Amino acid sequence: MNHMWKFSVRRMLIIIPQLLLLSLLVFLMAQAMPGDALTGQINPDLDPQEMQEQREELGLNDPWHIKYADWITSAVRGDLGQSFQFKMPASELIWNRMVNSFWLGVATLIITYLLAIPLGITSGRFNDSLLDSSITGYTYIGFATPIFIFALVMLWIFGYQLGWFPTSGSVAPGSDPGTFEYIVSKINHLLLPAISLGLITTVNTVQYLRSEIIDTKQKDFIITARAKGASESRVYNRHIFRNSLLPIAAFFGFEITGLIGGTVFVERIFGYPGMGDLFIQSVLLRDYTVVTSVVLLFGLASILGALISDIILSLVDPRIRIK
Amino acid sequence: MNEKLLEIKNLKTSFRIEDQYYAAVDDVSLTVNENEVLAIVGESGCGKSALAFSLMRLHNRAKIEGDILFKGDDVTNYSAGQVNKLRGNEMSMIFQDPLTALNPLMKIGDQIGEVLLLHKGKFSNLNRKQKAISLLDKVGIARPEHVYEQFPHELSGGMRQRVVIAIAIANDPEVLIADEPTTALDATIQSQILDLLNELKENMNAGIILITHDLGVVAEMADRVAVMYAGQIVEVADVHALFGMPQHPYTRSLLSSVPNAESVDSKLHVIQGIVPSLKNLTREGCRFRSRIPWIDESVHEKSPELHEISPNHFVRCTCYKNFYFPDEKKEDKRHGIS
């Protein structure tokens, strides 16, 4: 257990330089963009002399490392700056969106695993059968289909043609937060984007699980298990699935990272007010404060995802703990 | 007289390569008696491991013909359920590579416990743990309680092989198949494992089938030896007869190619050519004839059988009578049996 602690502490310390690097990159990206915090709020009547003074006062003429330090201290305090488009603090704007994206992410992950585990197991256990060919066929289609086209098709069929799901928003207008109807409406709005995204993102996990199982099936210790007199179902449940699902658990963190890319398109297409939707809006309107903040948070989520993966892996695999 | 535990009759195990079946084990008949170590020796590709796996019915996609009688009962007709009751219980197996034979994510105790659970379901959890610890002790593992809680990667190769042996002997099997049990181990560890197997053999009453390519291991462990070449048994004899008076050209070549104290100042005997692959094997006539081209074709039989040349000493094909090494003179060949 001592090793386990050492490993986790060490792994967590690694994220410090990662975070520094991320913030630095995001900061430099923001600096490279035209204009500054003042540009969007300029009163055209303002005298250039006065503007210079204001710039000086706001610290906009400081050397880059002081500006970086200022920016990072306020970011840590939760102040991400002002959105010129919405005329409100970016942090406030992002918070609501983040909650929506979080639930979309959770729903997508649930659907991803609900599909991936049975499909991957079936495909891996009966590899090279007709069933396996159909499942791998599906995964190849999934790999080849761009998510934004698939999402549009889903929206058109189930949203507009069949009318089973709402076609935009995250909740029906006018429902009161906290009521049962509100929650149902939330889920209802969430379902179609989550299914669309899940159907595509799951193919990675199906393929991964399939190859893990096929790989584990050929290991020597499986022969040992058979030689002990274990039935086929026991060999699969106790040895093959268990040993193949553990790496999948570790894959979980990376799944989060993968989701981010998907949500950007899906939220936009379904008009779902999440971070991805906000990101595209802000890019189109050049609301740089929001763009950089969202990029920063996406980066943060990826770093945390990798951290979660490594810690899960060290928990489930005794061989890693020793390092 | 010892009882016959296992009787293998005309066993043929074939594998499919590109739509055709090729026999890796070809018409093998052998018996294994109680309290006896039968060694099966041969080089890679001779079919010895395929034979072992056939006995345990561990092949996935092989065609098995012939009979395997375990105490008179034909195992080849067993259902999957019957096979599972046999494996790990009355018949068990030790594998070659201890580094891969254990589940890396399962505690040692659970891996031994599993074989007890499968066949001795009536044990309580506590009894099972005690039994597993006593097995670890029996195979010579110090601090068995501690090792019970460990994972395979925490043990050395020799220790892991002891665990594999503990699993194999957990339910006091009547037939124990050891497939190259010491090949992957260092020399001093190898001798310790051989000593352990010898010790277990004394107290077990089981029939042990020892599959190996190492003639030294055979000389130390076996009571009887079967030599395999190209899927067939070419010679079977008592260990003393086989090492003292080897007959088949292959057995003789094999023995004289092992470096030993006497060979230091001379050249080792070499068998010409290579072991034929499953697909390229000529199945008519004596399969060894292409390796001893200096012997006249006429001395081989058309369809060579095993002949009993002295009590319980069997040799395939009559070519052994005319076999000599090319550097020996035909007249002064070592064994003048005619």
Added chain:
Amino acid sequence: MAFLEVEDLKVHFPVKGGIFGRTVDHIRAVDGVSFSLEKGKTYGLVGESGSGKTTTGRAIIGLNRATAGKITYNGHDITNLKKADLDVRKEIQMIFQDPYSSLNPKKRVLDIIAEPLRNYEKLSKQEEKKRVLELLELVGLSSESITKYPHQFSGGQRQRIGVARAIALKPKLIIADEPVSALDVSVQAQVLNFMEDIQEALGLTYIFIGHDLGVIRHMCDDIGIMYKGRYVEEGTVDDIFDNPQHIYTKRLVAAIPDINPENRREQIYYRQEVQKEYEQSYDDYFGDDGLAYGLKPISETHLVALPEKG
């Protein structure tokens, strides 16, 4: 002056650890090894896995960096050799253990064997092909082999290709790292005989690294026994096999299975005796760190790491 002289060779590998992955310790893979070797002889380096025998061989040829010590080849200091001394470098070649993985499967035999020639000598296409054909003939492979790929050969034949590559530059010293361990007995015999043949024909000197004492006895003139990076005993074949002194050497010798079943009982008895002695005298032969002591001569050729205390 000896042909090859290794003086107090040390190869240490750093162990990373702690929260910041600093070097917290060293694995002393080779920890003070000295030996010398005469031209035309075969020197055996023996030990079990982790004894440092392979690392020693690799350090001599420059595949592992020596942490300390000196390696002198034919009067040249070749410790951690720089690129500038290529002439000396090509006189030492290595044969690897696994004939299945040490040959590039995507290259033809011609390219495999010609590779060292291309690195060191500028030959025309015709000259190169001629040399490769000569080498193939020398190792007993047919001239058609030149256009084939490694997978078309058996294990013994592949080891011959490996040998042909090693002798392409007319080396004087060959380090053979377990050259027959992956081979069947009959193929092993072919390769061993053949190695003896080319040793005689080309006047080669061998360092033969191995764990099979039967093979070592057959091949070697002098032997060094390694245990955990140190020498425990060194001597001629007769010294080691007929008069082993260190308890570890005795264990190794006792562990060789006797090919004669008539000796079974004596063999088991001998092994038990040695085991008893090993248990009783372990503390005498090894220091507190479980390592052997320094070598002391007990005859002109025979050196043993005898107990220092008591």
